[in-house]
Amino acid sequence: MPQSFIALHCHIVFSTKERCCMICPEWADRVYQYIGGILRAHDCCLMAAGGMPDQVHLLLSLGKTRSIAEIIRIVKSNSSSWISDTFPLPGRFAWQTGYGVFSVSRSQMDRVREYISTQESHHRAETFQEEFLRLLERHGIEYDDRYLWD
Numbered sequence: 001m002p003q004s005f006i007a008l009h010c011h012i013v014f015s016t017k018e019r020c021c022m023i024c025p026e027w028a029d030r031v032y033q034y035i036g037g038i039l040r041a042h043d044c045c046l047m048a049a050g051g052m053p054d055q056v057h058l059l060l061s062l063g064k065t066r067s068i069a070e071i072i073r074i075v076k077s078n079s080s081s082w083i084s085d086t087f088p089l090p091g092r093f094a095w096q097t098g099y100g101v102f103s104v105s106r107s108q109m110d111r112v113r114e115y116i117s118t119q120e121s122h123h124r125a126e127t128f129q130e131e132f133l134r135l136l137e138r139h140g141i142e143y144d145d146r147y148l149w150d
Contacts, residue, residue, distance in 0.1 A: 008062040009047070011112050012072065013055065013135065014099035019128060021053035027087055031056075031079065038078050042066055047109070050116040055128050057116045059104065072099055100132060102139050 016022045023031060032049035035058065039046045043063025051057050058075075062068060076095045083093040104112050115122070122131070129149065136143055 004064050006062065006064040007106070009104040009106065009109060010058075010060055010062060010068060011102040011104050011116075011135075012058040012060065012068075012099060013102075013132060014072070014076070015055045015096045015128060016053075017094040017096050019054045019096070022083075022089060022093055023051065023053045023056070024087065025053065028053075030086075031083060034082055035075055035079050038075050039071070042071060042074060044071055048113040048116045050119045052119055052123055052128070055119075057119060059109070059112050059116055068101055072101070100135055100141075102135060 028051070032046070035049060035056075036046035039060055043065050045061040045063075046058060047061060048059040049056070060071075062071065066074075080093050080095055083089070087093075126134075133148075
């Protein structure tokens with residue numbers, strides 16, 4: 001076959017370093033737009049973005065030239081530098097080291113978009129840690145509690 005084709009949609013979740021509330025709601029949309037630009041530059045498509053002051057949820061379509069680990073490394077490093085340089089913060093902005101990536105079937109895209117867009121109301125009843133554990137369990141991902149949180 002002379003061409004490569006890919007249809008891989010992912011729900012990606014990661015937090016600020018030590019889950020500090022550093023993403024100000026007033027400029028969160030600019031952060032998501034910037035992340036969208038990073039993804040476009042690397043042959044990916046941001047389909048939805050949202051979160052809370054201590055976390056980000058991204059729904060994206062992965063391109064065919066880079067691995068998901070590479071894409072997340074690029075997004076985190078570029079966006080953390082840009083956030084630190086662009087917004088008034090008490091110190092350097094940083095993301096946590098780890099992340100969660102969950103596959104999304106085409107039939108569930110709208111449901112994940114809705115989930116991402118309702119993060120604020122969702123987190124009135126559930127912490128980031130509870131949410132992340134639920135996502136891991138829902139997707140059958142094994143984990144060791146001792147190494148789950150930074």
